[in-house]
Amino acid sequence: MSLEYAVLGFLNYQPFSGYDLKKMFDSSVQHFWVADLSQIYRTLGKLSEKGWASVEVVEQSERPDRKLYRITPQGQAALREWLAGPFPTAAPHSGPLVQVFFSGQMPDAVVQAKFAAAADLFRGMLERYQQVPQQVQPYVHQVDSPRETYFWMKTLELGMLTMQAQLLWAEQVLRDLEQGAVPPLDPPQEGEA
Amino acid sequence: MSLEYAVLGFLNYQPFSGYDLKKMFDSSVQHFWVADLSQIYRTLGKLSEKGWASVEVVEQSERPDRKLYRITPQGQAALREWLAGPFPTAAPHSGPLVQVFFSGQMPDAVVQAKFAAAADLFRGMLERYQQVPQQVQPYVHQVDSPRETYFWMKTLELGMLTMQAQLLWAEQVLRDLEQGAVPPLDPPQEGEA
DNA sequence: GTTTATTATATGCATATGCACGTATATGCA
DNA sequence: TGCATATACGTGCATATGCATATAATAAAC
Numbered sequence: 001m002s003l004e005y006a007v008l009g010f011l012n013y014q015p016f017s018g019y020d021l022k023k024m025f026d027s028s029v030q031h032f033w034v035a036d037l038s039q040i041y042r043t044l045g046k047l048s049e050k051g052w053a054s055v056e057v058v059e060q061s062e063r064p065d066r067k068l069y070r071i072t073p074q075g076q077a078a079l080r081e082w083l084a085g086p087f088p089t090a091a092p093h094s095g096p097l098v099q100v101f102f103s104g105q106m107p108d109a110v111v112q113a114k115f116a117a118a119a120d121l122f123r124g125m126l127e128r129y130q131q132v133p134q135q136v137q138p139y140v141h142q143v144d145s146p147r148e149t150y151f152w153m154k155t156l157e158l159g160m161l162t163m164q165a166q167l168l169w170a171e172q173v174l175r176d177l178e179q180g181a182v183p184p185l186d187p188p189q190e191g192e193a
Numbered sequence: 194m195s196l197e198y199a200v201l202g203f204l205n206y207q208p209f210s211g212y213d214l215k216k217m218f219d220s221s222v223q224h225f226w227v228a229d230l231s232q233i234y235r236t237l238g239k240l241s242e243k244g245w246a247s248v249e250v251v252e253q254s255e256r257p258d259r260k261l262y263r264i265t266p267q268g269q270a271a272l273r274e275w276l277a278g279p280f281p282t283a284a285p286h287s288g289p290l291v292q293v294f295f296s297g298q299m300p301d302a303v304v305q306a307k308f309a310a311a312a313d314l315f316r317g318m319l320e321r322y323q324q325v326p327q328q329v330q331p332y333v334h335q336v337d338s339p340r341e342t343y344f345w346m347k348t349l350e351l352g353m354l355t356m357q358a359q360l361l362w363a364e365q366v367l368r369d370l371e372q373g374a375v376p377p378l379d380p381p382q383e384g385e386a
Numbered sequence: 387g388t389t390t391a392t393t394a395t396a397t398g399c400a401t402a403t404g405c406a407c408g409t410a411t412a413t414g415c416a
Numbered sequence: 417t418g419c420a421t422a423t424a425c426g427t428g429c430a431t432a433t434g435c436a437t438a439t440a441a442t443a444a445a446c
Binding site: 230 | 403404
Binding site: 001002003005006009012028029031032033034079080082083084086087088089090091092093094095096097098099100101102103104105106110114117118121145146147148149150151152154155157158161162165166169173176182183184185186 | 195275289296
Protein backbone atom coordinates (compact mmCIF):
# COMPACT_ATOMS: atom_id res chain seq x y z
CA MET A 1 0.00 0.00 0.00
CA SER A 2 2.79 2.43 0.81
CA LEU A 3 4.17 2.14 -2.70
CA GLU A 4 1.01 3.78 -3.99
CA TYR A 5 1.66 6.77 -1.77
CA ALA A 6 5.36 6.82 -2.48
CA VAL A 7 4.58 7.14 -6.19
CA LEU A 8 1.94 9.75 -5.42
CA GLY A 9 4.47 11.65 -3.31
CA PHE A 10 6.92 11.81 -6.19
CA LEU A 11 4.20 12.80 -8.66
CA ASN A 12 3.39 15.66 -6.32
CA TYR A 13 6.83 17.11 -7.09
CA GLN A 14 6.56 16.77 -10.86
CA PRO A 15 5.09 14.54 -13.59
CA PHE A 16 6.94 11.27 -14.12
CA SER A 17 6.93 8.32 -16.45
CA GLY A 18 7.21 4.87 -14.92
CA TYR A 19 10.69 4.50 -16.27
CA ASP A 20 11.84 7.79 -14.74
CA LEU A 21 10.14 6.97 -11.46
CA LYS A 22 12.23 3.83 -11.24
CA LYS A 23 15.36 5.98 -11.50
CA MET A 24 14.00 8.34 -8.87
CA PHE A 25 13.34 5.44 -6.50
CA ASP A 26 16.78 3.96 -7.04
CA SER A 27 18.60 7.20 -6.41
CA SER A 28 16.62 8.57 -3.48
CA VAL A 29 14.76 5.96 -1.40
CA GLN A 30 16.67 2.82 -2.28
CA HIS A 31 17.74 2.60 1.38
CA PHE A 32 14.20 1.96 2.57
CA TRP A 33 12.14 1.10 -0.50
CA VAL A 34 13.32 -0.93 -3.44
CA ALA A 35 10.71 -0.78 -6.18
CA ASP A 36 10.34 -3.30 -8.97
CA LEU A 37 9.68 -1.69 -12.37
CA SER A 38 6.68 -3.89 -13.08
CA GLN A 39 5.30 -2.95 -9.68
CA ILE A 40 5.66 0.73 -10.50
CA TYR A 41 3.77 0.30 -13.78
CA ARG A 42 0.99 -1.60 -12.05
CA THR A 43 0.75 1.09 -9.38
CA LEU A 44 0.56 3.87 -11.97
CA GLY A 45 -2.25 1.97 -13.64
CA LYS A 46 -4.14 1.76 -10.37
CA LEU A 47 -3.59 5.44 -9.67
CA SER A 48 -5.05 6.53 -12.98
CA GLU A 49 -7.98 4.12 -12.56
CA LYS A 50 -8.74 5.76 -9.24
CA GLY A 51 -8.48 9.20 -10.76
CA TRP A 52 -5.50 10.08 -8.58
CA ALA A 53 -3.30 10.63 -11.61
CA SER A 54 -3.86 11.57 -15.25
CA VAL A 55 -1.91 10.20 -18.17
CA GLU A 56 -0.44 11.99 -21.13
CA VAL A 57 1.18 10.04 -23.93
CA VAL A 58 4.30 11.77 -25.17
CA GLU A 59 5.27 10.55 -28.59
CA GLN A 60 8.94 10.26 -29.37
CA SER A 61 10.59 9.52 -32.64
CA GLU A 62 13.32 6.91 -32.40
CA ARG A 63 12.28 6.03 -28.82
CA PRO A 64 9.21 4.26 -27.45
CA ASP A 65 6.38 6.59 -26.45
CA ARG A 66 6.41 7.76 -22.84
CA LYS A 67 3.41 7.93 -20.57
CA LEU A 68 3.65 10.98 -18.39
CA TYR A 69 1.65 10.71 -15.18
CA ARG A 70 0.43 13.85 -13.43
CA ILE A 71 -1.13 13.98 -9.96
CA THR A 72 -4.77 15.17 -9.84
CA PRO A 73 -6.42 17.27 -7.09
CA GLN A 74 -8.03 14.04 -5.81
CA GLY A 75 -4.60 12.47 -5.73
CA GLN A 76 -3.21 15.39 -3.78
CA ALA A 77 -6.05 15.13 -1.29
CA ALA A 78 -5.47 11.40 -0.87
CA LEU A 79 -1.76 11.96 -0.35
CA ARG A 80 -2.32 14.67 2.25
CA GLU A 81 -4.81 12.47 4.08
CA TRP A 82 -2.42 9.53 4.17
CA LEU A 83 0.53 11.68 5.26
CA ALA A 84 -1.51 13.15 8.11
CA GLY A 85 -2.74 9.70 9.14
CA PRO A 86 -1.11 7.12 11.39
CA PHE A 87 2.16 5.33 10.69
CA PRO A 88 1.64 2.28 8.46
CA THR A 89 3.15 -0.15 10.95
CA ALA A 90 3.92 -3.49 9.36
CA ALA A 91 4.82 -6.65 11.23
CA PRO A 92 8.57 -7.30 11.06
CA HIS A 93 9.87 -10.21 8.98
CA SER A 94 13.63 -10.61 8.96
CA GLY A 95 14.98 -13.64 7.16
CA PRO A 96 18.58 -12.92 8.19
CA LEU A 97 17.61 -12.86 11.87
CA VAL A 98 15.86 -16.21 11.49
CA GLN A 99 19.22 -17.61 10.43
CA VAL A 100 20.98 -15.93 13.33
CA PHE A 101 18.39 -17.21 15.79
CA PHE A 102 19.13 -20.81 14.82
CA SER A 103 22.86 -20.34 14.25
CA GLY A 104 23.68 -22.19 17.47
CA GLN A 105 22.98 -25.42 15.59
CA MET A 106 25.92 -24.72 13.26
CA PRO A 107 29.62 -25.16 14.08
CA ASP A 108 31.80 -22.12 14.73
CA ALA A 109 33.41 -22.17 11.29
CA VAL A 110 30.03 -21.86 9.55
CA VAL A 111 28.87 -19.13 11.90
CA GLN A 112 32.12 -17.28 11.44
CA ALA A 113 31.79 -17.34 7.66
CA LYS A 114 28.19 -16.19 7.89
CA PHE A 115 28.93 -13.21 10.10
CA ALA A 116 31.99 -12.25 8.10
CA ALA A 117 29.82 -12.21 4.98
CA ALA A 118 27.16 -10.25 6.83
CA ALA A 119 29.68 -7.65 7.97
CA ASP A 120 30.92 -7.27 4.39
CA LEU A 121 27.36 -6.89 3.21
CA PHE A 122 26.65 -4.22 5.82
CA ARG A 123 29.84 -2.35 4.89
CA GLY A 124 28.82 -2.43 1.25
CA MET A 125 25.37 -1.11 2.09
CA LEU A 126 26.88 1.70 4.17
CA GLU A 127 29.07 2.70 1.25
CA ARG A 128 26.07 2.77 -1.05
CA TYR A 129 24.18 4.89 1.45
CA GLN A 130 27.05 7.34 1.57
CA GLN A 131 26.60 7.92 -2.15
CA VAL A 132 22.92 8.69 -1.89
CA PRO A 133 23.41 12.45 -1.30
CA GLN A 134 25.21 12.77 -4.63
CA GLN A 135 22.61 10.62 -6.34
CA VAL A 136 19.65 12.70 -5.13
CA GLN A 137 21.47 15.96 -5.80
CA PRO A 138 19.69 16.67 -9.14
CA TYR A 139 16.31 16.05 -7.52
CA VAL A 140 17.22 18.26 -4.56
CA HIS A 141 17.80 21.07 -7.05
CA GLN A 142 14.60 20.39 -8.96
CA VAL A 143 12.37 20.26 -5.89
CA ASP A 144 14.33 23.12 -4.33
CA SER A 145 12.88 22.99 -0.83
CA PRO A 146 15.12 22.90 2.26
CA ARG A 147 12.21 21.44 4.22
CA GLU A 148 11.85 18.50 1.82
CA THR A 149 15.61 18.00 1.86
CA TYR A 150 15.62 17.90 5.66
CA PHE A 151 13.22 14.93 5.78
CA TRP A 152 14.87 13.19 2.84
CA MET A 153 18.15 13.33 4.73
CA LYS A 154 16.48 12.17 7.92
CA THR A 155 15.48 8.89 6.30
CA LEU A 156 19.05 8.43 5.07
CA GLU A 157 20.39 9.25 8.51
CA LEU A 158 18.25 6.55 10.10
CA GLY A 159 19.32 4.07 7.46
CA MET A 160 22.97 4.79 8.15
CA LEU A 161 22.53 4.68 11.92
CA THR A 162 20.83 1.29 11.85
CA MET A 163 23.26 -0.10 9.29
CA GLN A 164 26.16 1.10 11.41
CA ALA A 165 24.60 -0.55 14.45
CA GLN A 166 24.19 -3.81 12.55
CA LEU A 167 27.81 -3.71 11.42
CA LEU A 168 29.10 -3.12 14.95
CA TRP A 169 26.83 -5.90 16.20
CA ALA A 170 28.13 -8.39 13.62
CA GLU A 171 31.72 -7.45 14.38
CA GLN A 172 31.06 -8.07 18.07
CA VAL A 173 29.87 -11.60 17.31
CA LEU A 174 33.02 -12.12 15.23
CA ARG A 175 35.15 -10.98 18.18
CA ASP A 176 33.21 -13.23 20.57
CA LEU A 177 33.89 -16.12 18.23
CA GLU A 178 37.61 -15.37 18.11
CA GLN A 179 37.91 -15.05 21.85
CA GLY A 180 35.95 -18.21 22.54
CA ALA A 181 33.19 -16.19 24.19
CA VAL A 182 30.49 -18.07 22.26
CA PRO A 183 29.43 -21.27 24.07
CA PRO A 184 30.54 -24.37 22.10
CA LEU A 185 28.36 -26.84 20.22
CA ASP A 186 27.50 -29.65 22.63
CA PRO A 187 27.61 -32.63 20.26
CA PRO A 188 30.69 -31.62 18.19
CA GLN A 189 29.28 -33.18 15.03
CA GLU A 190 27.66 -36.43 14.14
CA GLY A 191 29.15 -39.45 12.37
CA GLU A 192 32.81 -39.87 13.11
CA ALA A 193 34.37 -39.59 16.56
CA MET B 194 10.38 -18.58 2.56
CA SER B 195 12.11 -17.92 5.88
CA LEU B 196 8.96 -18.82 7.81
CA GLU B 197 9.33 -22.37 6.55
CA TYR B 198 12.80 -22.57 8.05
CA ALA B 199 11.81 -20.77 11.23
CA VAL B 200 9.15 -23.42 11.82
CA LEU B 201 11.66 -26.13 10.92
CA GLY B 202 14.15 -24.62 13.35
CA PHE B 203 11.65 -24.81 16.20
CA LEU B 204 10.62 -28.35 15.28
CA ASN B 205 14.29 -29.26 15.51
CA TYR B 206 14.13 -28.47 19.23
CA GLN B 207 10.99 -30.48 19.90
CA PRO B 208 7.67 -31.51 18.31
CA PHE B 209 5.07 -28.75 18.17
CA SER B 210 1.45 -28.28 17.22
CA GLY B 211 0.58 -25.22 15.15
CA TYR B 212 -1.14 -23.66 18.11
CA ASP B 213 1.90 -24.11 20.35
CA LEU B 214 4.22 -22.85 17.63
CA LYS B 215 2.26 -19.64 17.54
CA LYS B 216 2.95 -19.17 21.25
CA MET B 217 6.62 -19.97 20.70
CA PHE B 218 6.84 -17.37 17.94
CA ASP B 219 5.11 -14.72 20.01
CA SER B 220 7.32 -15.22 23.02
CA SER B 221 10.69 -15.61 21.35
CA VAL B 222 11.00 -14.06 17.88
CA GLN B 223 8.19 -11.53 17.96
CA HIS B 224 10.82 -8.78 17.66
CA PHE B 225 11.82 -9.87 14.16
CA TRP B 226 9.14 -12.24 12.93
CA VAL B 227 5.45 -11.93 13.62
CA ALA B 228 3.69 -15.05 12.40
CA ASP B 229 0.03 -15.29 11.55
CA LEU B 230 -1.61 -18.48 12.85
CA SER B 231 -3.14 -19.36 9.50
CA GLN B 232 0.27 -18.90 7.95
CA ILE B 233 1.79 -21.31 10.45
CA TYR B 234 -0.82 -23.95 9.65
CA ARG B 235 -0.26 -23.55 5.93
CA THR B 236 3.48 -23.85 6.42
CA LEU B 237 3.13 -27.00 8.51
CA GLY B 238 0.99 -28.47 5.75
CA LYS B 239 3.69 -27.72 3.21
CA LEU B 240 6.40 -29.18 5.43
CA SER B 241 4.60 -32.50 5.79
CA GLU B 242 3.84 -32.58 2.04
CA LYS B 243 7.55 -32.22 1.39
CA GLY B 244 8.36 -34.91 3.89
CA TRP B 245 10.26 -32.48 6.10
CA ALA B 246 7.91 -33.14 9.01
CA SER B 247 5.67 -35.99 10.09
CA VAL B 248 2.30 -35.60 11.73
CA GLU B 249 0.84 -37.39 14.71
CA VAL B 250 -2.75 -36.76 15.73
CA VAL B 251 -3.05 -36.58 19.49
CA GLU B 252 -6.63 -37.15 20.59
CA GLN B 253 -7.82 -35.19 23.56
CA SER B 254 -11.05 -35.55 25.46
CA GLU B 255 -12.73 -32.22 26.13
CA ARG B 256 -10.35 -30.40 23.75
CA PRO B 257 -9.96 -30.48 19.96
CA ASP B 258 -7.44 -32.99 18.71
CA ARG B 259 -3.89 -31.72 18.33
CA LYS B 260 -1.61 -32.39 15.40
CA LEU B 261 1.91 -32.87 16.64
CA TYR B 262 4.54 -32.14 13.98
CA ARG B 263 7.94 -33.80 14.21
CA ILE B 264 10.95 -32.94 12.06
CA THR B 265 12.20 -35.76 9.79
CA PRO B 266 15.83 -36.49 8.83
CA GLN B 267 15.12 -34.86 5.44
CA GLY B 268 13.81 -31.83 7.30
CA GLN B 269 16.94 -31.67 9.41
CA ALA B 270 19.10 -31.88 6.32
CA ALA B 271 17.12 -29.09 4.63
CA LEU B 272 17.42 -26.93 7.74
CA ARG B 273 21.18 -27.46 8.00
CA GLU B 274 21.61 -26.66 4.34
CA TRP B 275 19.65 -23.44 4.63
CA LEU B 276 21.43 -22.36 7.79
CA ALA B 277 24.81 -22.92 6.16
CA GLY B 278 23.72 -21.04 3.04
CA PRO B 279 23.76 -17.32 2.30
CA PHE B 280 21.75 -14.68 4.12
CA PRO B 281 18.21 -14.40 2.70
CA THR B 282 18.56 -10.70 1.86
CA ALA B 283 15.20 -9.14 1.13
CA ALA B 284 14.67 -5.72 -0.41
CA PRO B 285 13.69 -3.18 2.27
CA HIS B 286 10.13 -1.80 2.33
CA SER B 287 9.42 0.68 5.09
CA GLY B 288 6.01 2.32 5.04
CA PRO B 289 6.83 4.59 7.97
CA LEU B 290 9.91 5.96 6.19
CA VAL B 291 7.81 6.69 3.11
CA GLN B 292 5.73 8.96 5.33
CA VAL B 293 8.82 10.58 6.80
CA PHE B 294 10.32 11.13 3.35
CA PHE B 295 7.30 13.18 2.26
CA SER B 296 6.68 14.83 5.64
CA GLY B 297 8.02 18.13 4.38
CA GLN B 298 4.70 18.61 2.61
CA MET B 299 2.90 18.71 5.97
CA PRO B 300 2.84 21.64 8.43
CA ASP B 301 4.90 21.50 11.61
CA ALA B 302 1.95 20.62 13.84
CA VAL B 303 1.17 17.47 11.86
CA VAL B 304 4.81 16.42 11.71
CA GLN B 305 5.18 17.04 15.44
CA ALA B 306 2.16 14.84 16.21
CA LYS B 307 3.47 12.11 13.91
CA PHE B 308 6.92 11.99 15.46
CA ALA B 309 5.54 12.17 19.00
CA ALA B 310 3.35 9.16 18.17
CA ALA B 311 6.32 7.41 16.60
CA ALA B 312 8.47 8.00 19.67
CA ASP B 313 5.71 6.59 21.88
CA LEU B 314 5.44 3.58 19.62
CA PHE B 315 9.19 2.99 19.75
CA ARG B 316 9.19 3.30 23.53
CA GLY B 317 6.37 0.75 23.76
CA MET B 318 8.27 -1.62 21.48
CA LEU B 319 11.40 -1.25 23.59
CA GLU B 320 9.42 -2.12 26.71
CA ARG B 321 8.01 -5.20 25.04
CA TYR B 322 11.48 -6.24 23.94
CA GLN B 323 12.70 -5.91 27.50
CA GLN B 324 10.16 -8.51 28.53
CA VAL B 325 11.28 -11.06 25.95
CA PRO B 326 13.93 -12.66 28.20
CA GLN B 327 11.27 -13.57 30.75
CA GLN B 328 8.95 -14.79 28.01
CA VAL B 329 11.50 -17.14 26.45
CA GLN B 330 12.70 -18.33 29.86
CA PRO B 331 10.71 -21.60 29.75
CA TYR B 332 12.02 -22.40 26.28
CA VAL B 333 15.57 -21.56 27.35
CA HIS B 334 15.20 -24.23 30.05
CA GLN B 335 13.68 -26.78 27.69
CA VAL B 336 16.30 -26.38 24.97
CA ASP B 337 19.01 -26.06 27.63
CA SER B 338 21.88 -24.96 25.41
CA PRO B 339 24.01 -21.90 26.25
CA ARG B 340 25.03 -21.72 22.61
CA GLU B 341 21.42 -21.49 21.41
CA THR B 342 20.71 -18.92 24.11
CA TYR B 343 23.65 -16.81 22.98
CA PHE B 344 22.24 -16.42 19.46
CA TRP B 345 18.68 -15.99 20.65
CA MET B 346 19.86 -13.10 22.79
CA LYS B 347 21.90 -11.68 19.92
CA THR B 348 18.76 -11.20 17.83
CA LEU B 349 17.10 -9.47 20.76
CA GLU B 350 20.14 -7.28 21.27
CA LEU B 351 20.05 -6.10 17.67
CA GLY B 352 16.34 -5.41 17.94
CA MET B 353 16.88 -3.29 21.02
CA LEU B 354 19.85 -1.46 19.52
CA THR B 355 17.97 -0.49 16.38
CA MET B 356 14.82 0.41 18.28
CA GLN B 357 16.86 2.57 20.62
CA ALA B 358 18.48 4.26 17.62
CA GLN B 359 15.05 4.91 16.08
CA LEU B 360 13.79 6.41 19.33
CA LEU B 361 16.77 8.74 19.66
CA TRP B 362 16.39 9.69 16.00
CA ALA B 363 12.68 10.56 16.43
CA GLU B 364 13.42 12.57 19.56
CA GLN B 365 16.05 14.52 17.66
CA VAL B 366 13.49 15.48 15.01
CA LEU B 367 11.14 16.56 17.82
CA ARG B 368 13.90 18.75 19.29
CA ASP B 369 14.67 20.23 15.87
CA LEU B 370 11.01 21.07 15.50
CA GLU B 371 10.91 22.79 18.90
CA GLN B 372 14.04 24.80 18.22
CA GLY B 373 12.94 25.89 14.77
CA ALA B 374 15.77 23.91 13.20
CA VAL B 375 13.45 22.38 10.60
CA PRO B 376 13.10 24.62 7.52
CA PRO B 377 9.54 26.04 7.27
CA LEU B 378 6.84 25.15 4.77
CA ASP B 379 7.14 27.62 1.88
CA PRO B 380 3.48 28.13 0.94
CA PRO B 381 1.95 28.27 4.46
CA GLN B 382 -1.27 26.60 3.30
CA GLU B 383 -3.68 27.01 0.46
CA GLY B 384 -7.14 28.62 0.45
CA GLU B 385 -7.40 31.56 2.80
CA ALA B 386 -4.88 34.38 3.00
C1' DG C 387 -28.47 -16.33 30.50
C1' DT C 388 -25.40 -14.50 27.10
C1' DT C 389 -21.19 -13.25 25.51
C1' DT C 390 -16.36 -13.70 25.41
C1' DA C 391 -11.99 -16.24 25.84
C1' DT C 392 -9.30 -20.48 25.31
C1' DT C 393 -8.01 -24.49 22.92
C1' DA C 394 -7.35 -26.30 18.15
C1' DT C 395 -7.42 -26.54 13.02
C1' DA C 396 -8.32 -24.79 8.81
C1' DT C 397 -10.26 -22.36 4.18
C1' DG C 398 -11.21 -18.36 1.23
C1' DC C 399 -10.17 -14.08 -0.74
C1' DA C 400 -7.79 -9.85 -1.71
C1' DT C 401 -3.52 -7.86 -2.25
C1' DA C 402 1.60 -7.33 -2.70
C1' DT C 403 5.71 -8.72 -4.46
C1' DG C 404 9.40 -10.89 -7.40
C1' DC C 405 10.92 -12.84 -11.35
C1' DA C 406 10.59 -14.25 -15.96
C1' DC C 407 9.27 -13.01 -20.21
C1' DG C 408 7.40 -10.37 -24.31
C1' DT C 409 7.54 -6.25 -27.50
C1' DA C 410 10.02 -2.61 -29.96
C1' DT C 411 13.89 0.52 -31.50
C1' DA C 412 18.57 2.33 -31.54
C1' DT C 413 23.34 2.49 -30.21
C1' DG C 414 27.80 0.89 -28.94
C1' DC C 415 31.17 -2.75 -28.45
C1' DA C 416 33.78 -6.79 -29.68
C1' DT D 417 27.83 -9.97 -37.49
C1' DG D 418 26.22 -10.56 -33.07
C1' DC D 419 25.36 -9.31 -28.40
C1' DA D 420 24.60 -6.28 -24.68
C1' DT D 421 22.56 -2.08 -23.11
C1' DA D 422 19.41 1.77 -22.78
C1' DT D 423 14.89 3.40 -23.56
C1' DA D 424 9.96 2.38 -22.68
C1' DC D 425 5.80 -0.34 -21.59
C1' DG D 426 3.74 -4.00 -19.95
C1' DT D 427 1.63 -9.34 -18.79
C1' DG D 428 1.69 -13.78 -16.46
C1' DC D 429 2.51 -16.74 -12.78
C1' DA D 430 3.95 -18.33 -8.36
C1' DT D 431 4.20 -17.17 -3.76
C1' DA D 432 3.56 -14.64 0.71
C1' DT D 433 0.82 -12.33 3.72
C1' DG D 434 -3.28 -10.49 6.31
C1' DC D 435 -7.74 -10.66 7.57
C1' DA D 436 -12.20 -12.62 7.90
C1' DT D 437 -14.59 -16.55 8.71
C1' DA D 438 -16.04 -21.56 9.90
C1' DT D 439 -16.13 -25.32 13.22
C1' DA D 440 -16.39 -27.14 17.90
C1' DA D 441 -16.21 -27.72 22.91
C1' DT D 442 -15.55 -25.78 27.54
C1' DA D 443 -15.15 -22.38 31.04
C1' DA D 444 -15.22 -17.94 32.94
C1' DA D 445 -16.98 -13.32 33.20
C1' DC D 446 -20.74 -10.04 33.23
